[in-house]
Amino acid sequence: MTDILTNLRNISGDTYVLSGNDDRKAFDTDVFGDKIGSSLAVVRPANTDEVAAILKLAHETGTPVVPQGGNTGLAGGATPTADTTQIVLSLARMNAIENINPETRTATVQAGVILQNLHDAVAKHDLIFPLIFGARGSCMIGGNISTNAGGSNVLRYGNTRALVLGLEVVLPDGRVMNLMNALYKNNTGYALKDLIIGAEGTLGIITRAVLQLHPAPVARATALLSVASLPAALTLLRKLQDASGGAVEAFEFMPENHMQGYQNLNPDRTLPLETPGAVNILTELGATSQLLARPGDDGRPLIENLLEDVLTDGFENGDILDAAIAQNDSQRDAFWHIRESAYEVATSDGPAIDFDVSVPLDQVETFLDQAAKRLASVVPGMRKTIVSHLGDGNIHYGVLPENNRNGIAPALKTKVMEVVEDLVTELNGSFSAEHGIGTSKRPSMARQKDPVALDAMRAVKAALDPQNIMNPGKVLP
Numbered sequence: 001m002t003d004i005l006t007n008l009r010n011i012s013g014d015t016y017v018l019s020g021n022d023d024r025k026a027f028d029t030d031v032f033g034d035k036i037g038s039s040l041a042v043v044r045p046a047n048t049d050e051v052a053a054i055l056k057l058a059h060e061t062g063t064p065v066v067p068q069g070g071n072t073g074l075a076g077g078a079t080p081t082a083d084t085t086q087i088v089l090s091l092a093r094m095n096a097i098e099n100i101n102p103e104t105r106t107a108t109v110q111a112g113v114i115l116q117n118l119h120d121a122v123a124k125h126d127l128i129f130p131l132i133f134g135a136r137g138s139c140m141i142g143g144n145i146s147t148n149a150g151g152s153n154v155l156r157y158g159n160t161r162a163l164v165l166g167l168e169v170v171l172p173d174g175r176v177m178n179l180m181n182a183l184y185k186n187n188t189g190y191a192l193k194d195l196i197i198g199a200e201g202t203l204g205i206i207t208r209a210v211l212q213l214h215p216a217p218v219a220r221a222t223a224l225l226s227v228a229s230l231p232a233a234l235t236l237l238r239k240l241q242d243a244s245g246g247a248v249e250a251f252e253f254m255p256e257n258h259m260q261g262y263q264n265l266n267p268d269r270t271l272p273l274e275t276p277g278a279v280n281i282l283t284e285l286g287a288t289s290q291l292l293a294r295p296g297d298d299g300r301p302l303i304e305n306l307l308e309d310v311l312t313d314g315f316e317n318g319d320i321l322d323a324a325i326a327q328n329d330s331q332r333d334a335f336w337h338i339r340e341s342a343y344e345v346a347t348s349d350g351p352a353i354d355f356d357v358s359v360p361l362d363q364v365e366t367f368l369d370q371a372a373k374r375l376a377s378v379v380p381g382m383r384k385t386i387v388s389h390l391g392d393g394n395i396h397y398g399v400l401p402e403n404n405r406n407g408i409a410p411a412l413k414t415k416v417m418e419v420v421e422d423l424v425t426e427l428n429g430s431f432s433a434e435h436g437i438g439t440s441k442r443p444s445m446a447r448q449k450d451p452v453a454l455d456a457m458r459a460v461k462a463a464l465d466p467q468n469i470m471n472p473g474k475v476l477p
């Protein structure tokens with residue numbers, strides 16, 4: 001063990017190898033504070049060469065390595081398990097934005113770049129990296145890629161996979177695999193880049209990436225709506241897409257108890273809707289061409305007029321019950337604050353059994369109805385927290401049993417997971433839409449994933465990481 005620590009210090013320098021309990025604590029503990037591992041050390045390399053040297057050492061000594069970015073992952077993938085021989089490899093020091101190319105609309109970055117820092121840097125070129133969610137102030141690009149993160153704008157821009165053109169990856173034996181192209185077309189054999197994306201650090205360590213950027217919207221229209229029902233919300237989404245030529249960037253669903261929970265946590269803020277109902281929708285349209293951004297007769301951007309026309313139609317036919325349109329950036333921020341407080345709202349009432357599922361868009365209502373019915377007998381007195389990226393069918397569903405603050409019995413948790421995941425499977429959905437598998441969804445992988453697909457995954461893992469040193473105990477059941 002001493003040899004490994006000495007060798008790590010020789011590679012990255014004394015300052016960047018943390019072995020004391022207090023120094024390691026934040027790295028050994030997940031974002032919820034309930035998965036607490038115990039690593040041998042945390043190493044914080046400065047560049048790809050150091051990452052390669054560390055993995056070569058790990059390969060030669062059979063030392064397990066847990067890659068870590070911002071440690072905001074919600075599936076327990078970024079922290080060590082109880083095995084005290086593991087080292088955490090933090091990418092935090094590899095935080096350079098190497099290049100932003102406005103001509104090709106690409107950025108070349110190191111894996112430890114914080115998502116918000118990339119947003120700020122590309123904004124100076126009137127560009128966006130359209131991956132948006134509440135943890136953007138601390139999550140890192142390598143973690144985003146490793147989890148194939150989603151968020152609020154998937155509807156328009158796809159998830160992280162759709163935004164990555166090239167990768168540099170250090171393989172478990174320390175070799176550097178160079179897939180750093182900035183090409184839109186490259187049919188040269190197996191899609192290794194796509195294999196690494198979403199692998200949650202089990203196949204290698206991402207050190208650099210080439211990312212695709214998009215033009216920043218020149219005008220936006222943002223509205224918070226109370227809608228008659230989920231099917232009415234879907235109709236509205238279709239109409240907004242048709243009217244705007246696919247410019248809907250976000251279409252987020254928050255039920256009444258989310259709005260109430262938000263109000264409880266923020267008593268000094270006034271909710272924009274006078275009458276939040278059962279189905280509240282935050283929608284945002286982005287005009288990336290001057291055609292939709294130029295002023296209409298009333299001086300406001302056409303995209304706002306267009307949104308208003310669709311909403312007027314919705315009021316007339318009874319689909320929309322109440323609406324507020326953001327008049328300026330601070331109102332827009334206030335609308336988004338309600339949605340992006342989902343984590344605080346969901347955790348304010350103690351621990352929950354959390355799900356991150358997706359179903360076909362027209363099955364969201366069935367999922368919510370059926371889940372409530374089937375769980376009623378399993379979890380007497382159940383409360384739930386729900387928010388949904390409705391535009392892509394992704395539902396964050398939390399089940400809070402009675403007396404949850406005293407802990408949730410493992411048997412109850414397993415039963416609830418089975419009920420919800422069986423329902424998801426019946427509806428042709430997925431038990432993990434965007435947060436990944438980590439440790440928390442491994443039992444679900446065993447229960448729900450196609451066994452032949454699992455065999456293929458195990459074969460890939462064995463081929464690239466025969467010693468099982470890359471993030472062991474994660475993803476594969």
Ligand SMILES: Cc1cc2nc3c(=O)[nH]c(=O)nc-3n(C[C@H](O)[C@H](O)[C@H](O)COP(=O)(O)OP(=O)(O)OC[C@H]3O[C@@H](n4cnc5c(N)ncnc54)[C@H](O)[C@@H]3O)c2cc1C
Pocket residue numbers: 031066067068069070071072073074076077078079091111132133134135138139140141142143144145146147148149150151152200201202204205206207343434435438471474
């Ligand atoms: C408030 C809040 C809101 C969130 N909202 C969303 C959301 O809307 N959509 C969504 O998809 N997620 C969301 N998340 C989850 C989380 O932020 C994302 O999964 C994010 O992409 C993780 O990035 P990270 O840098 O924190 O990764 P980490 O948590 O550090 O790591 C995540 C996984 O990736 C691996 N990993 C990290 N870096 C590397 C690397 N360089 N090479 C190889 N493997 C690596 C880790 O081992 C781990 O398995 C949210 C989390 C919070 C706390």
